[in-house]
Amino acid sequence: MSLTRRDAMIMSGVAVAAGATGTEAESAPASTRPPPQADIRLTVNGQARRLQLDSRVSLLDALREHLHLTGSKKGCDHGQCGACTVTVNGRRINSCLSLAVMHDGDEIGTIEGLGRPGRLHPMQAAFIAHDGFQCGYCTPGQICSAVAMLEEIKDGIPSHVTEDLNDVRYSADEVRERMSGNICRCAAYPNIVAAIDDVHGGRA
């Protein structure tokens, strides 16, 4: 990741274009002359990655189709289901509703970075122990979301069900509200809450 490059991009207002031909590029004003592809640097699960992408590519498609990290799932592609949840600079977001090019210079965390067979993240182990899934399609998003959600509670970020906005505490109600952005079509919800509860209580 090169800060100088990023700063240069910001300062000169370098633009990128999808599918622009050479002639179009040459006729564009100098400050916005579009190269056909965006040059994007990401740090994904701690590893520096560099990509040449069409500016339309979502962060989710960059991860799945270009970096072959297929753990993050595409459920709706419209921010409605949470299957694509990843972290950007430590915070959970829907990677389907963000452009990869907007994340040049950012640190991305996916399910692949949390743990792997043999050394699972406690949240992964707890989901298995509690049967927190059936088909498993929503599960990577649920797990990434749950890990980030516990951090949000630790950081004192309130939720819709927090009674006193200035006194944020963990509870099953808080978990249900805070995880509402992750839909499970198999309705494994009770077991998901149980898994999260174990991790919170240090039992997983």
Next chain:
Amino acid sequence: MKPFTYQRAATPAEAARVAAEMPGSRFIAGGTNLLDLMKLQIETPGHLVDVNHLGLDRIEPTAEGGLRIGAMVRNTDLAADKRVRRDYAVLSRALLSGASAQLRNKATTGGNLLQRTRCPYFYEPSKPCNKRVPGSGCAALGGFNRNLAVLGTSDKCIATHPSDMAVAMRVLDATVETVSPDGTTRSIPIADFHRLPGDTPHIETQLGRGELITGVMLPAPIGGLHVYRKVRDRASYAFAVVSIAAVVAPGRARLAYGGLAHKPWRVEAAEALVADGAAAVAKTAFAGARTTPENAFKLPLAQRLTASVLADGKV
């Protein structure tokens, strides 16, 4: 999605200038509304100006004792800010009732104000919609309109503005601050910021071409009990059917409603009647309402929400 060029702007003035110069430009902030609409080709910008790196991500005290919220402050950070939780709790509550945690982590103050309607026909390109295609007609008037507007509507459009945050900002008398392509700045009271649909439902705010929201100013705290109550079809992660933002204290109340109109709905003259009870308030606040058989329920619902917050505040 249609192809577009992309650029990160360095300063607010540059962003505004580029947006005015490049045809078909749009600002992109969190992207949670714009990209959704671009995927459906309801929005088809030719150029995106990324406004995430303009240094507009701070919340600062003002000389008048209020707060200035940068346009790029995320919904999560605004709701969690200690000063907002303490002095403007209705705003924290409204934000926390909206969308999901993932979306709030991304959504910005400016983008939230400018999010577009959730009218089902706006999302359905096979149906006429004056907001999507000016002059094409309005499929909602004779269609499925249970969740559409009952106040300030026109024959051209009965859409609502879906933001929860904006309703709280209306009750707090916030001011929207902008910079224009020529570098001039101005402040727009939130009461005037969103427009009613009239004959031009595709024009939704007072913003000019290329005009960038730089921040939102909250006046000094006004005390009182802060309540945001949102009625929706499920308990979480759903838009409002009807909502109320209220700041209440014995003998006085400020009341703004969501889900009823093309903008947050507040009638100050109705607030003067709180001593006479919710029915008196509703009669004045909802005068001139035009309902359909499907959405007429919103008015009694809004009156009951009014009664509930007046009771909370022992008004």
